[in-house]
Amino acid sequence: MIEGVAINLSLGGKPILRDVTVALRPGELMAVCGPNGAGKSTLLSALAGEHPSCAASVSYEGTAANHFSAKELAQRRVVLEQSPTLSAEFTLQELVELGVPIDIAPEGMDALITPILRTLGLWEMKDRYVSELSGGQRHKAHLARILTQLNGNRQMGHHCHVFLDEPTASLDISQQALVLKAMQRLTEDGVGVLVVLHDLNLAAGFADRVILMRDGRVLYSDVPSAVLTEERLTDIYETPILVEAASSGQMVIQPRF
């Protein structure tokens, strides 16, 4: 379990996270939602151990994050940034190979990478340069890289969690479902998944628990149906929001026009 207890974080003198307490449990898909500037991405980076000033407030399986080296943290969580970049001219396969943990033997690389590329529909383009791919394909390539890191860690016997910052932003509707279903399958294996989402419908459809943030604070944390109510969303987003149940029983959330 990854826990953050009373996290306070200021950046450039401005408080970004205020007294945030949150826990990511094994086998749980937790969505972090809230308006722009609420502190969602900063919470993710704090839980990932990026900020030394608050690393003592974050613990992995009971051990404070500031006790781990960068390599040890990388064995315990994988992170996909909101806008992943690549400065070099790598092929898709070379990019994904960057996710292979250093302790994996070279002959084990193919067995690790191939199923992930096939699952994400990237196998056919593995030899293409990343710069030649579309924005969505690039994002999926980076997702494949961190899933490679995750599976490598699990292969080495490490219990590892997943942090995703807006993983569906550049994907079409079918790819969004594909990615989040892949994350749901990971939770079935006991992996904890924290995902920052702007799309409340995706949060409602796929998350086990939703955290709603505003102004650096966690205001609500519960199952989607309890958190994503018209009253709360209208209050947090400061705009009228409609929450309905579709005939399938699925929640539909949209601004009230």
Added chain:
Amino acid sequence: MVSLDAPQRSFAPGKLVAVYVGLTALLMVAMFCALTIGPVSLTFAELWAALIGQGTIATETILMDIRAPRMVLGIMVGGSLAISGACLQGLLRNPLADPGLIGITAGASLAVVFVIVLGAGLIALLPPVLEVAVIPLAAFAGGMAVTFLVLGTASIGGQFSVARLILVGVAITAISGAMIGVMILMSNDQQLRELTFWTMGSLARSNWSTVVIACVIMVVASLALLRYRRELDMMQLGERAAFHAGVDVGRVKFQICFLVAIAVGAGVSAAGPIGFVGLVAPHMTRLFIRSSHFVVLPVSALVGANILLFADLFVRNAIPPSEIPIGIATSLLGGPFFLWLLLRNRRI
């Protein structure tokens, strides 16, 4: 812990072997030319006879005392400058990075110029053994002093800032240039000739004692830099993602800059400042191979060694018996290449 046992990636092996074989063959040609072409030309038979100890005294002297140390120094300076440039470009994710950028070259040159112009009386008091070593030592000390200054400044506040490192390097280069200008104004004719070597570089002063010391340092620093190939690949994801992937970003940045400073400082102490090799060699490599640092670093070293040996061949034989400083040749090659790079890459 940085490990050489990192997973190797799958390159097109045929192409890679062709590049290695081609560049090694070219280097062999350059080495043969470096040993045989000059004011006194040697045939292959004379070269072979001298190598197995059956040549004339004159031939053996030319070969073993003049051309061989010069050739070895050329290979090592070219190779280590190229690796240093490739590492800085990878670390800074900036294709225009060059070892001269962080001020080490300028600091080394300034220390030497100080010693030549202001320390002449002091040098005369030293025993002959130390007299020979004092200028290379000054270059090395100047390079290291700047290294610690820029690394210290870049680490202020506990966070290693590459931007600050470069800006301090630029400032030191500017200050050093101005001070060297003042020293040149204060120097006499003999000192001025000496200063030419230390401001534009040359392999002409190679002798085994300085070459061996400088080369050992350059080899150790370059081999140590090769161990960071995986980290440099990770850094292409950006510093945050590299940290997420397990790279201790601050430590790696500091260690790579430190090793670059050592390699460049040792090179300058033996051959003076030689510009643009560190910039051009990695780019020439990437024209052939768009790939990871596992390939780019060793291939860049081969390209750099070739560039410097051929440049030295040119400066030795262009207008004999005079010798053009090698820094002029590499700048003549590198300057236009640098401009082409700027015009070609619209993202810079």
